[in-house]
Amino acid sequence: MEVGSQKPLSIRVVSDGRIGMENQALGLAEALQRLSPSEITIRRVKWRKAFDKLPSALKASWMLDPAGDDPFPAAGEPWPDVWIATGRATLPLSLMAKRRSGGKTFVVQTQDPRWRTGDYDLVVAPRHDGIAGANVLSITGSPHRVTPARVAEGAAAFAYRLEALSRPRVAVLIGGKSRAHDLPEAHAAELADRIATAIGDVGGSLMLTFSRRTPEAAKAAITARLSGLPGLIWDGTGANPYFAFLHYADQVLVTEDSANMAAEAASTGKPVQVLPMVATKPADKFGRLHADLRERGAARAFDGSLASWAYEPLAETDRAAREVLRRMGRV
CATH class of the missing domain: 3.40.50.2300 (Response regulator)
Known part of the structure; x- marks a missing residue:
């Protein structure tokens, strides 16, 4: 029927x-x-x-x-x-x-x-x-709510801030402390410096959001080092630009502690690079997820560059x- x-x-x-x-x-x-x-x-x-x-x-x-x-x-x-x-x-x-x-x-x-x-x-x-x-x-990954229609809808409210940004536009999704990972201040600062260099080398722009789990010291260190780049660092006030970031991004960088963010980013068809964190215990599941995303052609480990590639967006x-x-x- x-x-x-x-x-x-x-x-x-x-x-x-x-x-x-x-x-x-x-x-x-x-x-x-x-x-x-x-x-x-x-x-x-x-x-x-x-x-x-x-x-x-x-x-x-x-x-x-x-x-x-x-x-x-x-x-x-x-x-x-x-x-x-x-x-x-x-x-x-x-x-x-x-x-x-x-x-x-x-x-x-x-x-x-x-x-x-x-x-x-x-x-x-x-x-x-x-x-x-x-x-x-x-x-x-896991089931999620990210779809092309929802991403496009969420982008409309931020078009005036993001559409004119220099390309490549790089969405940076920062997680934080969890059972298997941590983001201490020193590591956050080093990570931010690498991101700043990668974006600066290609004349791109930044769209960054933190999670509720991001330690305050890490947030401050990253903000201090990346605030000089063109773009937007969301401070957690006002409407959430997460969907808009995914819509306007040419590249997505996501910390390795979040399975959800990585899988959601891979549903866009945009190149996804995984940012390393400090492991506090074995994280075999995350390793298997990232291997799965690599096999699907969606993700790679962040190597300090912003190489681009294409793959079929995940629709799991x-x-x-x-x-x-x-x-x-x-x-």
């Missing part, structure tokens, strides 16, 4: 509300909506403090904090056609949804659940997580959405 001849899908997105987590599930839901008429609802859940650390196998829905959303339909309401969830907090809820709906709801979990992996209808996991199974779809979120529809028998 043609997708267009079927009734619209009802899709429920469930997460703990953290933006990076929610955007994975929401990005996949939006990709489904682009392929098949759909209505998306979002639920942000949290567990009562006393129960939050319990293993997923011991959690029950009455342990949910009423300050969060109720992820399940109210009495008399229909179950959604698709349930897309991400993160540890949602794991037991996803399996409850599958059971309580009587199998009517197609349950998708993003990321590696590390718990009862085979019990979800589909697990959409980054290839660098290294899991496999009949119900597992491995993709490069769309591929995952097509797989959901295929498994549901809607294509």
Whole structure:
């Protein structure tokens, strides 16, 4: 049956509300909506403090904090056609949804659940997580919300500031401290000097944004060394220029601590170079992701130059959405 001849899908997105987590599930839901008429609802859940650390196998829905959303339909309401969830907090809820709906709801979990992996209808996991199974779809990176249309839309508000910048325009996406990486001040200063030299050598311009995890000392060191370049360093106030940076960039430099930013940048088809950070523990997953991006022709390690190359933009979120529809028998 043609997708267009079927009734619209009802899709429920469930997460703990953290933006990076929610955007994975929401990005996949939006990709489904682009392929098949759909209505998306979002639920942000949290567990009562006393129960939050319990293993997923011991959690029950009455342990949910009423300050969060109720992820399940109210009495008399229909179950959604698709349930897309991400993160540890949602794991037991996803399996409850599958059971309580009587199998009517197609349950998708993003990321590696590390718990009862085979019990979800589909697990959409980054290839660098290294899991496999009949119900597992491995993709490069994680699902996300970056699309050509959204990037172009986000660029409009910044056109007056970015369109006239000298080319190549270099988007620099700086992360920060995490479980496996750090960005101490001295390393940040050295990195900034290398970036400044690379941009200066080609007469380009800078579009830089920090993350919430960027240490203040690192932020100050980078800003001090790069503020003399033509361009824009976003200070975190006002509208977020992230999509605009991706739109106007000729090159993207991204620190190695963020799998999301690297995969999102690779969806643009722009050359992506990975900036080194200080490792605080083995980061095999990040190494596997960057190897995956290199194999796809999308990314290289930053070597101090701004060489350009072409590759087919990654469209992994769309591929995952097509797989959901295929498994549901809607294509």
